[in-house]
Amino acid sequence: MTDTGRRVRPLRTLDTGPARYPTQAQAESAARRLALRRPDRCRLREVGRSRAGRPLLLLSVDRGPRAVLVVGGPHPNEPVGTAAAVRLAEVLLERPARPGLSWHLLLCLDPDGAALNAGWLDGPLTMGRHYEHFFRPAFEEQPELLPAPGSGRAPMPESLALTGLIDELRPFLQCSLHGVDFGGTFVQLTGPVPGLSERFARSADRAGLPLDVDSYDAVGWASPAPGTYLMPQLGSGHASRALPDEPELSTWSYPARYGGITAVLEVPMWAVDAVGDAGQHPAGPQAVREAARALTARTAELGELLAKVPARAGEAHGALVRTVEFNLAVAPRVAEEWLELWCPGPVSVSRATTAGLVAARLPLRVASVLLRLLSETRGPAAEAARERARAVVADSLDRLRHRFGARWVPVQEQLAHQTRAVLTAADCLLNQV
Template identity: 45%
Template structure:
């Protein structure tokens, strides 16, 4: 399952070292090459297995706070090398980390709790995220990581792009830019075998049609947004870049901690009332973080570092999102969906607080102890509310790997 001597989330240098080892072991079949450089000059590396024109592209590390992807990528690459059937008429290509700069700032090799996870938290502002930047920036301002990713898609023209994502607490789900008939069954079977709940009402896919429990298909262009205030649109992301070549993208999400509350399809008795209540809590929590930020700002020497940029960006989303939940009819009326919104409403201020805390601790600011208590309390409340249980890392990797392979096989049949 892993090329690492111990089972934990690998760092980007460890993923690169393992990929080099694979390429050296089978040089006739594998190649590792640089396809670009990050904003800070870090190499963006692509491992290729096989030489067929028909291609699958697997992308890890698009979000720095979702660390399972690197280990999954290595597991899938190992499986492709060992199973000739997976290479029949198909080459596989693995972008080892789409955002190595972001990965260098998120520190969570083996978190013991949600609080521990948040002490090392980093997730860049939306316009700095490689997959999302095309949805909010003009083409001439796209970061080099985005241009490298779209350049790889232009070169390979994959029939399938799979991008490996994750969630801190919840369940597993899949987002598809086009349906892959037959994927829902192996996805659900894998999740059940590994005791991973399927997130049937993921707020990330609010209002999208489903081809099976937890398998969501993005709506066609022109469909109304579930959250009108959100500044981005998945249909303008790099996920849709493969469509120009007849391909599609699958986004595979896997949880670090599971909650058995996220797969309840029963109708919620009062979803609109619940969303208004969650919106109010979101506004109150964000205000607490904003007050700490306002108090500390005059004492901070650098107000434009990546942690503060990301914290402010998250806080800026709050008023519009709260208004959406208060005034827009719920996109889904299930308990699972309301629970997913509850988790979303906890994440935004908690993540902003966690990143601000890292800045305050670095400068030994007097506001740090107060904010650390808040991050600890919110992390504990989040875990308690959703009855969080750790998903063994080997299960995270196995489920995500199985889903990647199932998507590739079923999409290949679709494209044939």
């Protein structure tokens, strides 16, 4: 019902069915239609440009001084975020405006990266096709990760657009919409949000999703409830030493200067139920050692294939090469960290499963990008390299399907859970006032 008591028919503006993610063009068109249909409550504006000159579009709903900022598409291989940003706008416009509250939905933080993944969205959403079109930038090219002080590296224009929005809006809540390819759902918070964990768990159960109770993204972090993690403070030493990201130096922590909290909301494309098992694995250290050995061996094999990639001009080619180089550099450090920190003591089923998933996923990502880089290279050496990369892809996909039982989560369930999580986080914080 509207404020006048008149029932509003559901607003569904995406050009896709419930089984699909929108392309960037479809999401932008849907946002424009919402702004045209409901100019009383909705407006669309450009808040910046990407490195390649693509617009960063912000869809705002209502005009209250207390702001929620929602960031879609921070990782380009996770299309659920852009889809959920549009779906959230539709849901909000079907409800009465809440006095004093405004919502600001950044459709896609990394449109350049999204363009390099777009091929998957135009065909069947299979696991194999996803990796045929896979791209995820190296850490230094992910706009939510800000350069460390003294690094000499300038912030990306996308990063500056986002921090500028935070400075302008001073949101009490920022929600970063992420998706994991294999695993479960979880939420990472920069501060406590009373009541969120229980409602998040109920939403996950409603969507048929396991809670990731020992997430690799949050190893060593405080976990006040299953599937909920609190980000470490600067200098706490709780972050993974294998990965160069520092959550406390990211755009996630930026709203804290205004008293705001960030919720990073993760939802899987392919669910793996074992990540929800906190019980002790009967052979946990052995499983982790096997995963570490497999990851190390595959990394060495794929490193040899990178030498077969010829140098080419073009930013897309360079971005693909840099992501391969980054993953080949970080994978051995990940394996070493597992052996050093995970194996001496008991290992949960969730953690052992995570190690196996990462040991299959990282080589799958690298081999898939190498196939893209080698696609136009001719000659026996290039064909031999492609065959080796295809073998890695096939073996990794087989492991993920059959050893880990990865099952597709319907897009509508991914969207419903992520949308509920955003609304719930805002509701929990507003109820504290």
